[in-house]
Amino acid sequence: MCQCADASADLRLARGALARTRIEKNMANIKLSEEKVNIIKDICKSFGNQSGEVINVLHQVQGKFGYLPAEVQEVIAHELNMPVAKVYGIVSFYSFFTMEPKGEHPIDICLGTACYVRGAEKVLDAFARELNVQVGKCTPDGKFSLNTLRCVGACGLAPVAMIGEKVYGRLTPDMVPGIIAEYK
Amino acid sequence: MINLTIDNKPVQVPEGTTILKAARMAGIDIPTLCYFELDGMNFENKPGGCRVCMVEVKGRRNLAPACATDVMEGMEVLTASPRALNARKTVLELMLSDHPNDCLQCEKSGDCELQSLAARMGIRKIPYTGEQSHYENDSTLSVYREMDKCIYCRRCETMCNKFQSAGALSGVNRGFPSVVAPAFQQKLGDSSCINCGQCVQVCPVGALTLVDNIQNVLNALNDPSKTVVVQTAPAVRVALGEEFGMEPGQIVTGKMAAGLRRLGFDKVFDTDWSADLTIMEEGTELLGRLKKALAGEEVKLPMFTSCCPAWVAFYEKNFPDLLEYPSTAKSPQGMFGAAAKNFLAPKMGVKREDMVVVSIMPCLAKKSELAREELGVNGNRDVDFSLTTRELAHMLKQCNIDLNQLPEEDFDNPLGQSTGAAVIFGATGGVMEAALRTAYEVHTGKTLPRVDFEETRGFQGIKEATIDFDGFPLKIAVAYSLANARKLMNEVREGNPNGYHFIEVMACPGGCIGGAGQPYHHGKSDIIRRRMEAIYREDAGKPIRKSHENPDIIAIYKEYYGEPCGHLSHEQLHTHYFDRSDKLEVTK
Structure with a gap:
């Protein structure tokens, strides 16, 4: 028997489902707390670890964490036994899913038709300028995130913004600093 | 059977046939772009996305994609009506x-399907202007991605x-920014890519191509201080002719050996020689x-073969718990390099650093393997550069060498x-058959009643057989396509219920003959079949057909x-594997 097999035995590396070693590593280490991993695993399990349920799983996990960072997608892919590229493909396809964390006070500007024609874009610009944050992103202190949506059913109040659960209507750009001040 | 007319021609086809296939049976070639099939090899891409194959079906309001529409009784299809033609051009x-x-x-x-189609459809100007997709180019050691062209x-x-x-x-994003990319649009080299290059073999355009090493090799050939030796893989000799208009x-x-000599290689050697060496070690x-x-x-x-570098990368990334199962034998490319630089160079009085070893491979993964x-x-x-069959053809053409004339x-x-045992390494089942020829005779001390093991041949994705080893039932399996290999690996992980002793895996369709470095087959699986026939023809025509009877192999031992698996061969002809799976760190 060739001794090489014995040599490779030295290279045997401990393997646990979630504690794998990797020799040549280009990717950033995936780091996640055990608690979070368990939450994800439980959600996957509640859908029978079926890859066909990935959208439902993503929906629930985003419900728990507010967003779907890369490492969360890695765990989901592992649990559902599907390529992480496919999971990312789905996350990047549906605008509902986000890889950006939501702020403590998520700001959503309505860009529905009624709001849009009544100047929602200027309001959006004012929020972005005032918070110095891009649309879809979160401020570095984690307090505010800025997003857009289509219609909250309050067209009579156009243009409309929501901060958390609270609705602000008949907005003008000059009202924006005052509104933000309420949350500081 | 379903009766219909295509371009007013009556056609009768089985139920479930698509308009596209029905038309092809009737000799009408509807152009396609996204549609791709490898007949008999369990591969079909039918997203119905490009809309190039749109045809008019009488009575239907909209045009129908021929690749994704089944025929119906009494259907009247027009493949080149003004409406269909107009849509196709648009x-x-x-x-x-x-x-x-x-x-x-x-x-x-010259090999681009979009280019040929634009020429065929007589596109002379593009009436639309607007934003164009732009992505950063990306490359592994094997695959070059230029997604602007996707x-x-x-x-x-x-x-x-x-x-x-x-x-x-995976397809990522939606709408205009849609693109095919690895997870999180990371670099391909950071993904689970195994560099098999099959994406390159099927890409209709120049979005996915190979990493070209021709200039590096030309530079080495023109450097008088270097002794440049070349090795050629088994599958190259049955496909290179296609690039020069041969059937x-x-x-x-x-002719290939002659061509390589004309290019200026100091020594023209054969990876088949080291394939025989591989059999000695692996057997x-x-x-x-x-x-x-x-x-x-x-x-x-079971022991797994380890000749295919895409397969090696695959189990290192996906089955790190099974790293002790594959043979530790290097691939024939690797063994050749080790023998050339450790044995031949001193014999020729050439310093290791002054010898350049070039390999001609049907493969893109070999470009990555040599950098291990x-x-x-x-x-x-041990091996400095690897060129594909296509690159060798380009190089010969650049240097005004016509293979036909050699x-x-x-x-x-x-x-x-x-x-002959070495040449069949190029086809699925070939490494298994070559190993069986030698292992049987070494083990039993008897001469094989017949050299051919039909059980290991053919295009079935997974082949299983029990070989009588003089009373011992040796259970073997042969797979190509790593999805098939994954099935076998999962079985092994679950305790090897079928009791396999030896499993051969090659990544590409039909083995190396369908490798990503071979001339583009454009989905014509018949081309791969004919390469396979040639491989077995070459084997049958060889005076010696068992690796252990190769006089040069006997001499080098x-x-x-x-001796095989002795101290020196252990050092030079064997290797080891690494866990390259993704790491998930769990913090408290």
Whole structure:
């Protein structure tokens, strides 16, 4: 028997489902707390670890964490036994899913038709300028995130913004600093 | 049977046939772009996305995609009505409006399906202007990605996921920014890509191409301080002729050797020689493991072959718990490099650093394999450059050498002589068959009643057989496509219920003959079949057909290595594997 097999035995590396070693590593280490991993695993399990349920799983996990960072997608892919590229493909396809964390006070500007024609874009610009944050992103202190949506059913109040659960209507750009001040 | 008319021609086809296939049966060639099929090899890409195959069906309001519409009784199909033609041209014009159109410099020029289609449809100007997709180019050591050229046919994605189950590529984003990319749009080299290159083999355009090493090799050939030796893989000799207008399945071994000599290689050797060497090492290793198993010792079985570098990368990334199962034998490319630089160079009085070893391979993964740190000495690689069959053809053409005009010449010695067992390494089942020929005779001490093992041949994705080893039932399996290999690996992980002793895996369709470095087959699986026939023809025509009877192999063991799996061969001809799976760190 060739001794090489014995040599490779030295290279045997401990393997646990979630504690794998990797020799040549280009990717950033995936780091996640055990608690979070368990939450994800439980959600996957509640859908029978079926890859066909990935959208439902993503929906629930985003419900728990507010967003779907890369490492969360890695765990989901592992649990559902599907390529992480496919999971990312789905996350990047549906605008509902986000890889950006939501702020403590998520700001959503309505860009529905009624709001849009009544100047929602200027309001959006004012929020972005005032918070110095891009649309879809979160401020570095984690307090505010800025997003857009289509219609909250309050067209009579156009243009409309929501901060958390609270609705602000008949907005003008000059009202924006005052509104933000309420949350500081 | 369903009766219909296509372009007023009555056609009768079985139920469930698509309009596209029905038309092809009737001799009407509806153009396609995203549609791709490898007949009989369990591969079909049918997203119905490109809309190039749109046809008019009488009574239907909208045009129908021929690739994704089944025939119906009484259907009247017009494949080239003014409406269908207009739609087809518009689709092409729109596609070209978001395409770089740099055909003169494009690696794919001449082999590009979009280019041929634009020519066929007589597209002379593109009436649409607007934003164009722009992505950063990306490259591994094997695959070059230029996604500005992607037409989103998603053939690569299907190959990567369905055929190989590598899971590196997926369609991401939606609308205009849609692109095929690895997870999180990271670099391909950071993904689960195994560099099999099959995405390149099926890409209709120049979005996915190979990493071209021609200039590096030309530089080495023109450097008087270097001794440049070349090795050629078994599958190259049955495909290279296609690039020079020959029919698929022509064997051009002698002309290829002559061509390489004209290019200026100092020595023209054969990877087939080291394939015979591989069989000696791998066969001995298998027998060693079997003997231990029979003696009741704990030993890892089944043993897997380790010749295919995409397969090696695949199990290192996906099955890190099974790293002790594959044979530790280097691939024939690796063994040749080790023999050339450790045995031949001193014999020729050439310093290791002054010898350049070039390999001609049907493969893209070999370009990545040769860069593995353990396959060299102090940073000097055993194999310096690997060229594909296509690159060799380009190089010959660049240097005004027409393969058709060349005489048949022999390989140089001592690393040039080979047996029939070596040449069949190029086809699925071939490594298994070659190993069986030698292992049987070494184990039993008897001569094989027949050399051919029909059980291991053919295009079935997974082949299983029990071989009578003089009373011992040796259970074997042969797989191509890594999705098939994954099935076998999962079985092994679950305790090997079928009791396999030896499993051969090759990543590509039909084995190396369908490799990503071979001339583009454009989905014509008949080309791969004819290459396979040629491989077995070459084997049958060889005077010696068993690796252990190769006189040069016998001689090198006597002169240099001692015995198979001995100390020196262990050092030079065997390797080890690494866990390259993704790491998930769990913090408290």
